[in-house]
Amino acid sequence: MAVTRNGGGAISGASRPVLTNRPGAGLPATKGGIEVPENVILTTVDSVVSAARKFSLWPMPFATACCGIELMAVGASRFDIARFGAEVMRFSPRQCDLLIVAGRVAMKMLPVLQRIWLQMPEPKWSISMGACASTGGVFDTYAVVQGVDRFIPIDVYIPGCPPRPEQILRALMDMQAKIQAGGSVFGTGLPELAEREKMLAEKRNLPVGLATARERGDEGRFGYKSPGGDALLGADETR
Amino acid sequence: MSEEAAATLPPVVGQLKDRFGPAVIRVSTFRDNVRVLVAADRLIDMLSYLKAEAGFAFLAELGGVDYLGYPGRSEGARFEVHYVLLNQETHERLVVKVGVDDPDPILPSVVSLWAGADWMEREVFDMYGIRFEGHPDLRRILMPDEFTSFPLRKDYPLRGRGERHNFPRITRDES
Ligand code: SF4
Numbered sequence: 001m002a003v004t005r006n007g008g009g010a011i012s013g014a015s016r017p018v019l020t021n022r023p024g025a026g027l028p029a030t031k032g033g034i035e036v037p038e039n040v041i042l043t044t045v046d047s048v049v050s051a052a053r054k055f056s057l058w059p060m061p062f063a064t065a066c067c068g069i070e071l072m073a074v075g076a077s078r079f080d081i082a083r084f085g086a087e088v089m090r091f092s093p094r095q096c097d098l099l100i101v102a103g104r105v106a107m108k109m110l111p112v113l114q115r116i117w118l119q120m121p122e123p124k125w126s127i128s129m130g131a132c133a134s135t136g137g138v139f140d141t142y143a144v145v146q147g148v149d150r151f152i153p154i155d156v157y158i159p160g161c162p163p164r165p166e167q168i169l170r171a172l173m174d175m176q177a178k179i180q181a182g183g184s185v186f187g188t189g190l191p192e193l194a195e196r197e198k199m200l201a202e203k204r205n206l207p208v209g210l211a212t213a214r215e216r217g218d219e220g221r222f223g224y225k226s227p228g229g230d231a232l233l234g235a236d237e238t239r
Numbered sequence: 240m241s242e243e244a245a246a247t248l249p250p251v252v253g254q255l256k257d258r259f260g261p262a263v264i265r266v267s268t269f270r271d272n273v274r275v276l277v278a279a280d281r282l283i284d285m286l287s288y289l290k291a292e293a294g295f296a297f298l299a300e301l302g303g304v305d306y307l308g309y310p311g312r313s314e315g316a317r318f319e320v321h322y323v324l325l326n327q328e329t330h331e332r333l334v335v336k337v338g339v340d341d342p343d344p345i346l347p348s349v350v351s352l353w354a355g356a357d358w359m360e361r362e363v364f365d366m367y368g369i370r371f372e373g374h375p376d377l378r379r380i381l382m383p384d385e386f387t388s389f390p391l392r393k394d395y396p397l398r399g400r401g402e403r404h405n406f407p408r409i410t411r412d413e414s
Contacts, residue, residue, distance in 0.1 A: 107403045108383045114409055142390050142399025143382070150404060153411045 047180070053097070053123065054176040055085040060096035060120060062113060065103030067130040070162040079165040084172050093119040098175065104132035105145045117152045125179065127171055128154045131161040249273060249331055251293050259285055274321075274334040282337050283347050286322060290352055295324035295333055298349070301359035303367045307393040316340040318369055322349070339369060348374040366391035
């Protein structure tokens with residue numbers, strides 16, 4: 001009969017020691033003082049759930065323009081989004097938890113985008129990919145929404161026109177970091193966004209355009225203060 | 240137009256002048272385009288004639304222009320609608336133009352002549368607000384139905400009047 005390191009032959013149920021093959025190795029103990037066996041990790045449920053979520057994101061590709069082509073490249077073998085566990089692109093919002101807005105969104109398309117976002121089950125996250133989705137890009141015209149984050153919550157922005165596939169993967173990793181850091185079992189988004197959204201909600205009742213203009217303060221359209229003010233765009237046009 | 244340019248005009252222009260007289264307001268050329276400006280009340284007559292008798296049976300394009308503030312243009316209507324016709328036998332092209340003015344631009348529809356004009360007239364209506372009388376279904380085609388302006392009019396600002404941002408915000412709490 002093999003003799004265990006614990007020195008016991010037959011072990012009785014009552015005095016059963018903690019199973020470890022390295023006695024005195026300084027293993028962590030629980031609050032109650034019970035030593036934790038090897039290959040067991042102590043953590044919180046939130047953290048485990050977040051880890052599970054972040055490595056199995058199912059993207060909803062909302063690809064309305066050229067950025068969508070780059071998104072396809074990320075799904076293909078050279079860049080291979082499957083390495084990050086996010087290769088299961090679903091074309092039904094009911095089955096997705098990561099909205100990727102890839103391309104410009106026209107004013108006729110925005111209600112569709114909002115509806116898709118509302119149809120996605122919680123917990124859900126969103127990436128605004130490319131200059132157009134994030135700011136309207138070069139399409140500063142009457143029909144193109146100047147940044148989808150005006151109307152739906154966005155977690156990660158990707159600059160570029162179009163962004164390189166590596167940037168999309170980088171954004172995915174950022175997304176994963178955020179999910180790990182901010183996720184909870186009940187999964188209602190990222191806490192750092194809550195403040196901003198509260199502020200947006202307060203401005204809900206202002207007339208169209210004014211809310212955005214106030215939020216910008218004295219910043220110009222491109223997000224920095226221009227020395228003599230933003231001369232070219234009137235209040236009417238900046239909205 | 241100079242004399243030698245007139246000499247190179249296709250014969251159909253002469254036929255139109257004979258037949259429609261003063262309703263042919265102006266004939267001009269640019270490179271190999273021949274443009275005939277016609278009075279609005281004879282438009283349908285001329286297009287029917289071109290389609291049925293002169294061989295220009297194919298409507299290749301129908302579009303609109305807003306000449307508001309156009310440099311060098313002091314006369315003529317604010318809007319023009321052009322009909323690019325193709326003769327499929329001889330491969331000649333002919334542009335028939337017609338002017339139409341504010342405040343209530345209305346032209347006769349050519350859908351009865353070319354069914355393919357349906358969506359093109361809807362687009363001209365959508366962008367310029369020119370209404371086509373007799374069109375079976377004159378609705379907006381590109382802009383959303385609730386849109387109230389005509390975006391390609393020159394007095395409409397490029398960035399619009401805030402329509403593009405007239406949507407509810409959805410926050411994290413509500414979705
Ligand atoms: S950001 Fe550039 S590549 Fe992406 S949709 Fe806009 S124009 Fe296309």
